[in-house]
Structure formats: structure tokens, C-alpha cells
Amino acid sequence: MLRRLTAIIAILCWIPLYVVTVAADTTDTSTYGSGSYGDCNYGSCTLTLATGGTVNLNVTPTGSGLCTVQSNAVTVTTDDPNGYTTNFKTTTTTTALTSGSDTIAASSANESSPATLAMNTWGYRVDSTSGFGAGPTSSQTNGSVPSVTFAGVPASNQSSDLIKSSSSAANPGVTTDVWYGVCANSTIVPGTYTVQVTYTAVTN
Amino acid sequence: MLTKKAILLCTLILGCLFTLLPASSVGAASSGITISPTSVDQQISPGANYSGEVQILNKGDSDYAYKVYVAPYNVTDEEYRPDFSPLPGAPDLASWFSFSRTSGHLKTGAYELVKYVVDVPKNTKPGSYYAVIFVETQDKPTNGVIAQKRVGTVLYIRAAGKAVEEGKIDAWSVPWLQRDPLTMTLKMTNSGTVHYRARVNTTVSDFFGGSTYKFDQHPAILPFKLRRIDIPWQNGAKFGLFRINGTVQYLGQTHTLPTQYVLVANTPMRIGMLSALLAFALTMIMFGKKVRRAEK
Numbered sequence: 001m002l003r004r005l006t007a008i009i010a011i012l013c014w015i016p017l018y019v020v021t022v023a024a025d026t027t028d029t030s031t032y033g034s035g036s037y038g039d040c041n042y043g044s045c046t047l048t049l050a051t052g053g054t055v056n057l058n059v060t061p062t063g064s065g066l067c068t069v070q071s072n073a074v075t076v077t078t079d080d081p082n083g084y085t086t087n088f089k090t091t092t093t094t095t096a097l098t099s100g101s102d103t104i105a106a107s108s109a110n111e112s113s114p115a116t117l118a119m120n121t122w123g124y125r126v127d128s129t130s131g132f133g134a135g136p137t138s139s140q141t142n143g144s145v146p147s148v149t150f151a152g153v154p155a156s157n158q159s160s161d162l163i164k165s166s167s168s169a170a171n172p173g174v175t176t177d178v179w180y181g182v183c184a185n186s187t188i189v190p191g192t193y194t195v196q197v198t199y200t201a202v203t204n
Numbered sequence: 205m206l207t208k209k210a211i212l213l214c215t216l217i218l219g220c221l222f223t224l225l226p227a228s229s230v231g232a233a234s235s236g237i238t239i240s241p242t243s244v245d246q247q248i249s250p251g252a253n254y255s256g257e258v259q260i261l262n263k264g265d266s267d268y269a270y271k272v273y274v275a276p277y278n279v280t281d282e283e284y285r286p287d288f289s290p291l292p293g294a295p296d297l298a299s300w301f302s303f304s305r306t307s308g309h310l311k312t313g314a315y316e317l318v319k320y321v322v323d324v325p326k327n328t329k330p331g332s333y334y335a336v337i338f339v340e341t342q343d344k345p346t347n348g349v350i351a352q353k354r355v356g357t358v359l360y361i362r363a364a365g366k367a368v369e370e371g372k373i374d375a376w377s378v379p380w381l382q383r384d385p386l387t388m389t390l391k392m393t394n395s396g397t398v399h400y401r402a403r404v405n406t407t408v409s410d411f412f413g414g415s416t417y418k419f420d421q422h423p424a425i426l427p428f429k430l431r432r433i434d435i436p437w438q439n440g441a442k443f444g445l446f447r448i449n450g451t452v453q454y455l456g457q458t459h460t461l462p463t464q465y466v467l468v469a470n471t472p473m474r475i476g477m478l479s480a481l482l483a484f485a486l487t488m489i490m491f492g493k494k495v496r497r498a499e500k
Contacts, residue, residue: 044240044241045240045241045242045243046238046239046240046241046242047238047239047240047242047355047356048236048237048238048261048263048355049236049237049238049353049354049355050235050236050237050263050264050353051235051236051351051353053235053351054347054348054349054350054351055348055349055351056348057348057349072349072351075236078242080242080243081419081420081421081422082421082422082423085285085286087285087286091352159280159287159289160287160288162285165283165285167283167433167434167435167436168419168435168436168438180349192347193347193348194347194348194349194350195349195350196349196350196351196352197349197350197351197352198340198351198352198353198354199351199352199353199354200288200338200354200355200356201353201354201355201356202242202277202286202336202355202356202358203242203243203358204284204286204423
């Protein structure tokens with residue numbers, strides 16, 4: 001009986017080693033079995049930065065406050081074998097969401113030590129980057145204060161915050177979601193609030 | 205009844221009044237900007253100039269205006285995180301550049317060439333100088349979080365003259381047990397006064413030499429900076445035993461990296477392998493007992 005049991009265990013344990021499929025795909029010359037990564041010639045490499053457009057953060061505040069979280073897809077495509085870095089900051093020294101003379105302040109937390117969004121502030125997060133943690137972040141409109149952490153977007157006269165850094169080519173493109181969140185209560189003056197951010201991509 | 209309706213109506217009106225629109229235009233259309241080349245490495249004598257061009261392309265589905273300008277380029281850590289802030293005491297490289305145009309308008313699918321000239325002043329000290337030519341979109345302001353995009357061509361300029369070229373391989377690390385993606389790490393230092401460019405060729409082959417994957421990188425190593433070069437095998441094998449070979453060419457020498465062997469296995473696979481080994485050991489023990497009984 002013991003011998004049969006041992007034999008069965010042995011067979012069951014070896015099975016996974018044979019059902020494993022070894023998958024490999026190169027980014028440029030993609031043939032299974034061999035390949036080469038990042039093969040643009042020096043001086044001819046290209047870099048593309050694309051985004052999904054303006055981000056909606058509509059919120060209808062209540063006395064105690066509500067929050068909205070939405071994402072912006074940032075896609076980088078490059079055949080440069082040294083990889084790329086994407087970062088961002090606000091386009092001007094103003095970091096607040098602004099509607100005329102009314103403002104919603106940026107979160108005072110930074111990418112190294114992000115924090116839960118405070119009421120009447122806005123911020124951003126990138127899952128699994130810097131100190132943000134894995135998330136996953138999900139979109140919401142007029143919801144409660146999100147449990148994930150956010151940071152303020154740095155001003156144009158400060159160092160940029162990292163979105164993504166990769167030491168290999170990105171072809172096809174690699175998309176990173178930048179999440180924006182805002183929390184507002186009824187002390188915020190209704191209006192159309194805006195802020196401009198500048199995404200930057202360079203190769204490493 | 206009337207009071208209830210009035211309260212409901214007031215609530216709706218107040219709700220509408222207090223609706224904030226910090227970002228209202230739907231993020232429908234995607235917009236993209238492409239630049240080529242991504243970097244230029246050029247030696248220029250003080251008092252001389254260099255002419256080049258960058259190509260920009262609108263890969264989005266809407267037209268946009270753009271502007272062209274120069275910013276300083278520096279790196280901040282061993283992963284070479286880029287920084288575009290001016291360094292104290294460093295020359296203003298923007299004054300070295302002149303462009304055939306500093307702004308324009310790109311239609312969807314269209315491309316343009318922007319020519320530039322770098323004039324290195326006569327009194328420039330020999331050494332390395334870095335700048336980035338940025339092309340930045342000027343998307344129309346609407347409302348909400350408005351995203352401008354900028355892409356850059358990094359210029360590694362070496363002002364000709366007496367300079368010290370010195371560097372070395374600091375570390376070559378390939379842990380023997382890894383999860384997907386298999387990653388090799390090379391660290392290089394530059395103790396000279398000018399940057400140099402290394403050529404890192406690495407190959408990953410299966411244990412029997414059947415399949416080979418090649419990686420070819422040309423990182424620039426800046427003076428007095430340690431550079432960590434991670435070489436990940438993206439979309440590579442999830443499981444297997446692999447052999448890593450490589451060479452590094454820099455400053456006129458070729459260095460062969462020591463061969464490394466790596467087992468790539470994720471957690472379930474490791475548990476499976478351990479279980480298999482245990483089962484094998486158990487089988488052998490039982491077989492041994494059976495043999496001993498048969499001998500008796």
C-alpha cells in the first residue's frame with residue numbers, strides 16, 4: 001500500500017515539470033528559439049510618447065466630502081536598446097487645480113511617502129512605482145476617500161516624479177496608468193478646475 | 205406632498221450647482237509625438253560647430269502645435285534617472301544651440317525636420333557637456349488635468365582637448381535562481397573627465413546551447429558616475445536552466461564576462477521541483493528497502 005502511494009505521489013509530483021511551456025518572445029525580431037533585443041542602429045532609434053487625452057475628475061461634493069479617481073494611460077514606444085524613462089511635473093509653478101481665483105490644493109505628500117488623499121486636495125499615484133505600493137487602483141466617481149495613497153504632482157521648478165523606467169526597448173509600446181484623484185466637500189466653490197502637467201520621455 | 209416635492213427639487217438643483225468639473229472633456233482622442241534620433245554623441249572642438257537634425261512625427265489622431273527648446277541634462281543615481289535642472293556653475297548650453305524653427309504645427313501623420321547647430325564657444329574647457337533637445341506639444345487648454353507631452357534627443361557633447369579617459373567594470377551579477385524575467389546586472393564606473401560609451405553584448409542560451417537570445421546595449425557612462433545597467437529578458441522563458449555569456453567593449457578594450465548559469469522558476473515551479481525531489485528520495489528509500497528484503 002505504502003509503495004503504491006509513494007509511486008502515485010512521485011508521478012504526480014513530476015507531472016508539473018513536463019507540462020511547463022517555455023515561452024519566449026523577443027521585442028524586435030520575434031522568432032521563437034532565437035532573437036535579438038533592441039536592434040535599431042545608433043542614430044536611427046525612435047521614441048514615441050502617447051497619452052489618452054484629458055482626464056475627467058467630476059465630483060459632486062457633499063458636506064462630508066466625496067472623491068473621484070480616474071486614470072490617464074501613458075504609452076512609450078522605443079526601439080532604443082538602452083530603454084527609457086518617463087516622468088512628469090506640472091507645466092507651471094502652480095500645482096493646484098484652479099478655477100479663476102478658486103483652488104483645490106495639491107496633496108502635500110510626495111512620491112517617496114505618499115498618503116491618503118485629504119479632503120479638498122488632489123493628487124496622483126502610479127501603482128508599483130516609488131512608494132505607492134501595488135494597488136491595484138480602480139476608478140470611482142463620487143465615492144469615499146480611496147484607501148490607496150496619493151502624492152502631489154511636483155511643480156515645474158522642482159525635480160520630476162518618476163512614472164516608469166525601463167532598461168530595455170519597448171516595442172511594442174508599454175503603457176503605464178497614471179491615476180489622478182480629487183476629494184472635495186461643500187466648502188469648495190463649484191466651477192471648472194484645471195491644471196496642466198507635462199509628461200517627459202527620454203531614452204536612457 | 206408638495207413639501208416633499210419641493211425638497212426633492214431643491215436637492216436636485218443644489219446638487220447640480222455644487223457639481224465640480226475639475227476635468228470635463230472626455231479623454232477620448234489619444235495623441236502621440238515621436239522623435240528621432242533618441243541620442244547624439246559628438247565631439248566638437250571649442251570654436252567649432254556641429255549641425256544636425258531631429259525628426260518629429262505626429263502619431264496621434266489630432267493635430268497639435270509644438271515648440272522646440274534645449275534643457276540641461278544630468279543624471280541623479282546609479283540607474284541614471286534623468287534630471288533637466290540646471291547645475292550650479294555649469295555653462296548655459298541653451299545659448300550654444302540655434303534651430304531652423306522653434307515652433308510649428310503638426311497634422312496627424314505628418315512629420316517635420318528641425319535642423320539645429322551647436323556652436324561650442326572658443327573658451328570652453330575640454331570635457332563633457334550634456335543637453336537635451338525637447339519637442340513639446342502645445343495641446344489646446346480645455347479643462348481638467350491637461351497633459352502636455354515632450355520627447356527629447358539627448359546630446360552627449362565632448363569638447364575636444366586634453367582629457368582623461370578611465371573606467372572599469374565594477375560588478376557583473378546574475379543570481380543563479382531567478383523568477384521571470386531573467387535579469388543580468390552590470391555596473392560600470394567612469395573615473396575620467398569625459399564620458400565614454402560601452403557596448404554590452406550578452407547572450408542567453410538554454411543549457412544545451414539550442415536557443416540563443418542576444419542583447420546589444422550602448423550605454424553612456426558619465427564622468428564620476430557609477431552606472432547600473434540592468435538587462436532584463438522581457439517576455440522570456442518562465443522556466444528553464446540557462447547559460448549567460450557576454451562581452452563589454454569600452455575605451456578600446458574588450459572584456460569577456462564570466463559565464464553564469466541561471467535557473468528560472470516561479471514559486472509554484474519551485475514547489476513542484478522540491479516535491480519532485482522529495483518524491484524521488486522517498487521512491488529510492490522504498491526501493492532500497494525492497495532490495496534489502498529481497499536479499500534477506
